[in-house]
Amino acid sequence: MSPEELRDVRGGQIGFVFQDPMSSLNPILTIGEQISETLTRHLDMSKEQAKERTLKLLAQVGIPDPKLRYKNYPFEFSGGMRQRVMIAIAIACTPEIVIADEPTTALDVTVQAQIVDLFRRLREMLGVAVIWITHDLGVVAGVAERVLVMYGGRPAEIALVDDLYERPQHPYTLGLLGALPSLESTESKRLVSIRGTPPDLLIPLKNCPFAWRCDYAFDRCWEEIPPLIAVGVRHQAACFYDMEKGGPRDG
Amino acid sequence: MQRYFLSKLGQSILLLFGVLLLVFFMVRVTGDPASLMISREASPEAVEAFREKMGFNDPILTQFGRFLSGAVVGDFGNSLHFKSPAMQMVMERVPATVQLAGTALLMAAVVGIPLGLIGGFNPGSAMDNLGRGLALLGQSIPNFWLALILILIFAVRLGWFPSFGRDEWKSVVMPAFVLGLPTMGQIVRLTRSTVLEIRGEDFIRTAHSKGLEPRTIYVKHVLRNVAIPLVSVIGVQFGYMLGGSIYIETIFSWPGMGQLVEQSVGWRDFPLVQAVAFFVSLVVLLLNLLTDVAYAIIDPRIRYGK
Numbered sequence: 001m002s003p004e005e006l007r008d009v010r011g012g013q014i015g016f017v018f019q020d021p022m023s024s025l026n027p028i029l030t031i032g033e034q035i036s037e038t039l040t041r042h043l044d045m046s047k048e049q050a051k052e053r054t055l056k057l058l059a060q061v062g063i064p065d066p067k068l069r070y071k072n073y074p075f076e077f078s079g080g081m082r083q084r085v086m087i088a089i090a091i092a093c094t095p096e097i098v099i100a101d102e103p104t105t106a107l108d109v110t111v112q113a114q115i116v117d118l119f120r121r122l123r124e125m126l127g128v129a130v131i132w133i134t135h136d137l138g139v140v141a142g143v144a145e146r147v148l149v150m151y152g153g154r155p156a157e158i159a160l161v162d163d164l165y166e167r168p169q170h171p172y173t174l175g176l177l178g179a180l181p182s183l184e185s186t187e188s189k190r191l192v193s194i195r196g197t198p199p200d201l202l203i204p205l206k207n208c209p210f211a212w213r214c215d216y217a218f219d220r221c222w223e224e225i226p227p228l229i230a231v232g233v234r235h236q237a238a239c240f241y242d243m244e245k246g247g248p249r250d251g
Numbered sequence: 252m253q254r255y256f257l258s259k260l261g262q263s264i265l266l267l268f269g270v271l272l273l274v275f276f277m278v279r280v281t282g283d284p285a286s287l288m289i290s291r292e293a294s295p296e297a298v299e300a301f302r303e304k305m306g307f308n309d310p311i312l313t314q315f316g317r318f319l320s321g322a323v324v325g326d327f328g329n330s331l332h333f334k335s336p337a338m339q340m341v342m343e344r345v346p347a348t349v350q351l352a353g354t355a356l357l358m359a360a361v362v363g364i365p366l367g368l369i370g371g372f373n374p375g376s377a378m379d380n381l382g383r384g385l386a387l388l389g390q391s392i393p394n395f396w397l398a399l400i401l402i403l404i405f406a407v408r409l410g411w412f413p414s415f416g417r418d419e420w421k422s423v424v425m426p427a428f429v430l431g432l433p434t435m436g437q438i439v440r441l442t443r444s445t446v447l448e449i450r451g452e453d454f455i456r457t458a459h460s461k462g463l464e465p466r467t468i469y470v471k472h473v474l475r476n477v478a479i480p481l482v483s484v485i486g487v488q489f490g491y492m493l494g495g496s497i498y499i500e501t502i503f504s505w506p507g508m509g510q511l512v513e514q515s516v517g518w519r520d521f522p523l524v525q526a527v528a529f530f531v532s533l534v535v536l537l538l539n540l541l542t543d544v545a546y547a548i549i550d551p552r553i554r555y556g557k
């Protein structure tokens with residue numbers, strides 16, 4: 001793809017929401033300007049049309065009093081409000097995909113829930129696919145339909161969200177779920193952490209990237225890189241060990 | 252914006268009052284101002300007569316009141332040496348100093364800003380290295396030495412520029428160059444580092460994620476943010492330059508305020524020294540006020556008092 005084509009895709013077909021809303025907006029341009037410049041860039045709109053649409057977008061992402069807020073600067077917004085502005089920018093040109101990179105990590109817990117809610121609503125309304133990058137498995141359970149677990153720069157497991165939580169098929173996913181604190185557990189239980197550290201990605205891999213930290217590792221894990229293997233309905237895992245059987249996978 | 256401006260204005264007026272206070276007491280801290288102003292050989296009668304004439308025998312508050320009421324209308328008394336009004340002598344020097352400082356600043360900005368921008372957008376390029384080299388030289392060469400070398404080469408050897416005075420348009424070139432060089436260096440470095448810093452900001456990534464053209468990103472998102480620190484540095488530097496640079500004006504015999512300072516201090520011409528000190532402070536304060544306004548125009552965070 002040429003740089004020009006890539007620029008058409010960015011903001012046009014793919015919207016982005018970043019982690020830190022405090023630094024992701026230009027401090028000296030108005031909110032309105034920062035939203036409408038995406039519109040005039042991709043949608044061939046006049047200034048007035050862009051303004052009109054920006055006001056609608058602001059209302060859509062739940063910013064009260066759009067007319068007044070249009071002229072405001074980022075420093076006049078709270079973190080949650082700024083993230084809403086970022087979302088308005090991301091969906092401005094009704095993209096097919098929105099990539100959200102840890103969009104709630106920098107926010108208060110209560111605000112997090114509101115932003116997650118907003119994403120869900122917009123997904124229904126606009127039919128946009130959201131790729132949500134996160135470390136927070138709690139949020140994943142709340143927003144995702146399908147989950148791709150990555151380890152060492154490679155997909156470890158892909159599953160529908162309920163399936164993943166009910167029967168994780170990769171030791172890494174299992175470890176992540178074990179590390180989740182739970183409100184239900186009554187007895188004080190230590191949270192399980194996964195021992196060791198992630199592999200150095202600068203050294204080319206010759207074996208399973210998780211082998212150093214895996215409780216189930218056996219000979220084959222040190223000889224090959226496991227490919228994604230179908231382990232259920234729309235469920236794949238990159239692992240040679242069969243959890244359900246309790247031994248190496250066949251084939 | 253209005254409140255911001257008013258508070259800055261209030262600060263300036265207070266500062267100006269402080270300057271007047273300093274200027275007034277400057278002559279009196281060592282004791283008898285008459286002994287400072289009159290030659291050592293004068294007879295005691297002559298000193299006493301002088302004291303009486305200048306009003307130094309009155310109570311200090313009366314003297315200060317008289318000084319203040321004169322100062323607000325620009326009256327600092329007559330120059331002891333020239334017998335003409337001190338303020339008027341200062342004003343006569345203004346055009347030369349403004350010409351010198353303006354030319355110097357223009358040279359510094361016209362060369363410095365582009366060099367800094369090129370360096371910031373292409374760090375490590377040949378132009379960047381050139382700019383950084385020039386900046387280092389500009390900031391580290393002592394100006395009196397450079398002035399002498401320039402006179403030696405371009406005035407004495409080549410005869411391209413006059414070595415002193417202000418008789419033709421070419422006269423301003425060498426002193427302005429010497430005066431502007433350190434500022435140019437500062438502008439290059441500041442512009443370059445700010446461009447680099449802003450380009451790494453998250454909001455520039457956001458701008459890229461919108462698919463904006465690189466040119467739009469540079470002009471709209473980077474340059475306006477770079478202008479903020481640049482404006483303040485240029486304001487401060489211009490203030491220094493307008494204060495008159497004593498070395499440079501003396502070396503090039505440039506008839507500006509710096510030269511007047513040098514002469515008036517040499518002659519112990521206190522009314523003149525007071526007038527110059529007051530006027531220069533006034534100019535610097537006004538310039539700072541102007542810088543603050545420019546600042547507020549560019550940066551909404553300041554405009555709205557955040």
Ligand code: SF4
Nearest residue numbers: 208211214221239240
């Ligand atoms: S392939 Fe082997 S080492 Fe890798 S996760 Fe599965 S069991 Fe563990």
